Amino acid sequence: MCRHEFMAHLYNALKNLSPQEREDILNDYEEHFRIGLEMGKSEAEIADSLGSPEELAASFTEDAGVPLPKKEILPGPEDYGDSRRTDVSPYDQNVSQHADYYEAQTGRAGTYDSSIQSHSECERPHPRIGMAVLLVCLTLLLVIPAGVPCFLAILAAIIALAFTAGWFGVSMLVFYGSTAAWLIAGIALLCLCACLALCLIAYISGSCKLAVRFVRFFVRTVFGRKGAFS
Amino acid sequence: MNIQFKKGVLEMCVLLMLEQRDSYGYDIANELSRTISISDGTVYPILRRLKQDGYVSSYLAESPGGAPRKYYAITQQGVELATALKEEWQTFCTQVNTFVEQGGKKQDVQT
Numbered sequence: 001m002c003r004h005e006f007m008a009h010l011y012n013a014l015k016n017l018s019p020q021e022r023e024d025i026l027n028d029y030e031e032h033f034r035i036g037l038e039m040g041k042s043e044a045e046i047a048d049s050l051g052s053p054e055e056l057a058a059s060f061t062e063d064a065g066v067p068l069p070k071k072e073i074l075p076g077p078e079d080y081g082d083s084r085r086t087d088v089s090p091y092d093q094n095v096s097q098h099a100d101y102y103e104a105q106t107g108r109a110g111t112y113d114s115s116i117q118s119h120s121e122c123e124r125p126h127p128r129i130g131m132a133v134l135l136v137c138l139t140l141l142l143v144i145p146a147g148v149p150c151f152l153a154i155l156a157a158i159i160a161l162a163f164t165a166g167w168f169g170v171s172m173l174v175f176y177g178s179t180a181a182w183l184i185a186g187i188a189l190l191c192l193c194a195c196l197a198l199c200l201i202a203y204i205s206g207s208c209k210l211a212v213r214f215v216r217f218f219v220r221t222v223f224g225r226k227g228a229f230s
Numbered sequence: 231m232n233i234q235f236k237k238g239v240l241e242m243c244v245l246l247m248l249e250q251r252d253s254y255g256y257d258i259a260n261e262l263s264r265t266i267s268i269s270d271g272t273v274y275p276i277l278r279r280l281k282q283d284g285y286v287s288s289y290l291a292e293s294p295g296g297a298p299r300k301y302y303a304i305t306q307q308g309v310e311l312a313t314a315l316k317e318e319w320q321t322f323c324t325q326v327n328t329f330v331e332q333g334g335k336k337q338d339v340q341t
Contacts, residue, residue, distance in 0.1 A: 028274050031256070
């Protein structure tokens with residue numbers, strides 16, 4: 001690689017930086033070449049020892065916090081012509097085939113980038129909003145009118161059964177406790193009451209967990225994890 | 231070697247070199263690449279970052295050859311950073327060396 005080739009590659013790879021910054025960086029490498037030549041090295045030697053212009057450019061853009069291909073969103077062929085006319089680069093004219101190669105590459109990267117953008121900007125919110133509407137309808141039509149009464153009905157049934165078992169158990173022990181058969185029946189009913197009480201606790205805690213999970217899911221879907229509507 | 235790690239170490243080397251005397255890019259690159267296997271071009275991103283963060287400053291000075299050269303000088307902030315990095319590096323080396331020595335011993339036992 002000769003000096004011009006190196007500089008053309010570097011110039012193209014640094015397109016995301018501001019013209020001022022790019023000029024500054026290119027000047028540094030020009031100086032490097034100049035001094036190297038003064039020291040009696042050949043252009044190819046110097047270029048080789050400098051390393052890959054693309055990798056070097058990457059560490060510059062990294063430092064500037066500029067993500068690589070972002071500035072050019074789907075540049076058409078006409079845009080290239082324009083940018084070359086306005087962006088006067090001594091490297092582009094001299095090594096046009098290299099410049100073209102890099103423009104083609106960044107162009108491809110730009111297309112890829114814009115296709116990603118269309119995914120993230122246009123397509124993602126739609127299922128979100130659809131999901132949210134569906135969830136709100138579901139909540140209003142099903143969860144609140146059906147789910148809540150269901151929960152209360154089951155709750156009432158368990159409480160009623162537990163009370164019945166407890167009441168009968170206690171009354172059997174109190175009134176007929178002298179007979180062995182009644183004693184056993186009373187104790188069995190009390191055990192049943194205890195079991196039902198445990199079931200009640202499990203049922204309430206399970207329902208609470210389910211409700212919390214549903215509310216979380218609801219909020220996440222409707223409002224988005226990071227605020228879909230912000 | 232890990233690129234981020236190498237970058238950090240190279241930053242320290244550049245600062246330590248500039249602590250000795252002001253220098254220009256070519257010279258720094260030349261001296262660094264003589265001892266550490268890096269490509270010469272790597273020093274320019276490093277110098278630029280150091281300058282942006284205020285650890286070094288630059289000025290143009292005439293060269294015997296003709297065109298002026300961009301010289302870099304370390305700032306007070308840079309001297310402080312260099313000292314801190316040097317200490318950090320030495321602690322790190324000592325720590326790593328304990329593992330290296332342990333590893334050596336274990337191998338001796340096995341063989």
